[in-house]
Structure formats: C-alpha cells, structure tokens
Amino acid sequence: MTEDDLDDLFAVARSETLPAPVGLMARVISDAEAELLGGDALGRAQPRGRRQATGLFTYLAGLFGGTGALAGMVTATVAGFWLGFAQPAPMSAMSAALTGTSAEIDMMPGIDALLDEAP
C-alpha cells in the first residue's frame, strides 16, 4: 500500500457526498427558532467548544452577555451590582441563584432593556 494507493482511497471518500438527512436539517432549524423564542434571554452559561463553564460568576456573566462581554468591566463592579441588588432579598434568593431555578428570575429587575439592540 503506497501513498498513491492511499490517495486513490481518499478520492473515493471525497466523492461520497454524505448529505445531511432531511430530518436533521429540520431539527437544526427548529432548534434555531426555539432559541429565538425561549431562549437564553436571561443568560445561562454560554456554551463553549470544550466544556460548559459552570459556576456563579459565569452565571452572573451570562446575565450581561457572557464573560467575553464582561472583559472590559471591573469584576468587582459586577459582583457589587449583583450583591447590592440581592441584599434586600432573603438567603433563598442566593441559593436559588446558585441552583439556577426559575424562582430566582423573579427577583431580578427586567433586564431586557440591557439586552435589546438599539431601536
């Protein structure tokens, strides 16, 4: 088996088009639509290529558009904003935030204004 033989095999593989199944296309588009409707407006941790980053900071960062978007902000300011806002709430708000339950969402102000594109 020489390199030329291998090249012949590669050529056969290249000619195999392996089209994506129609069902797969439909599921992918339906996912896209679902993301628009349901979506991550309140920012769960942004998926990464390798591993899902977890943790309180990533959750908080997700509220402001991801850790990338936060790169220019002073971390303490963010933490202070959240902690200051959460102060009046009972401890259950903290644990709710850590477990990411939907009850926590009610405690936060509407942040759609922060996430909207400029009109």
Next chain:
Amino acid sequence: MTMPRDSAFETSQAEINALSDAALLVLYARGDSDAARVLTGRHLGRVYRFAARVLGDRAEAEDVAQDAMLRLWRVARDWRPGEAQVSSWLYRVTANLCIDRQRARARRRTEALDDVADPADDRADTESALMARQRADALQTALASLPDRQRQAVVLRHIEGLTNPEIATILDIGVEAVESLTARGKRALTAALAGQKSALGL
C-alpha cells in the same frame, strides 16, 4: 426575546443568500429565522459529514451536528465578526464534541458507514460501484484505528480538502503540528491497510 420584524429590514431571498455568515448571524440574533435557514444550508452538510467520518457512525454524527449548530445559535448574539470564520468555528466545535463523545463511551468496534442504511442510495450495483463501496469502507475502518487528533487532521486535509493553516485554526495547534499529524496519520493508515491492496483492486 423575539424582535418584531421591521419592514425596513425585510430582505429578499437573493439578498439574504448574498450575505456573509457573520451578517447572517447578526440577522438571526435579531430574530430572523430565515437567516438561520441559510446558515444551516451552508454549513450543516459539512459539519455532519465531518462528524460522520470522524465517528464512523451516522446516528452519532447527527447528534453531534445538531449539538454543534445549537451552539452556533447560542453564540450568535455574542459573535464578533472578523475574529473567526463560522466554518472554522463549527469545525472546531464539532471536532471537540466528537472527542468528548468518543472519550465518554467505551471503545467499541466502529461500524463501517455503510452499515447504517442510506435510503437515498440508489446507485446501481455495478462492479465499479461495489469496488468503490469496498474502498470507502476499508478507508473508514482504517481511519477508526487512528488516534482522535490524527484522524481529524487526516479527514480535514485529505477528505474535506482544507489547507494546513485552516486545519491549524480548527484544531488550535501550529501548522507544523498539523503536518506532523497528517504525516503520522497517513503512515498509520498505510500500515492498517497493508495486505488489502489487491483485494481493493489497487
């Protein structure tokens, strides 16, 4: 939240098709699902095909492809144009998802791609078609014996036809590392296929 469609931004199909991937992502993030349709048409085939060759399993490839595209939908709002190509980004996500999947499950014998019935396949059973089928299967089986990164590099280089710099971006390694991977991969394939030369009509 879904933005209401502003008539000033309504675009015809031809106009949408002419947009760059980055522009389509911006449109999509603003609520335009047609932009997602075009992006899917442009990229899903490649993502699925790559996953199928790396995993050697069509059903798993469908899952990985769907997962990769879902990550694209989720990153759309944060996408910064000029930092990466959507195609490279998708290849990289797919490559990593494949590695995750292969590490998570116990090593099992990889099925040849043709073990999964392809209902659309109506090629005539001519001798040349059968030989082509055998060659493709032999290559796929040999690919399965390679280490993950060698297999991905070889598929990207010799089947997907990407350049070494492109592959370096996707695999997040240097160009020399890509060359090393593909060279080792080809040597390993040659070894794995040794003795099948006449059976494959080569």
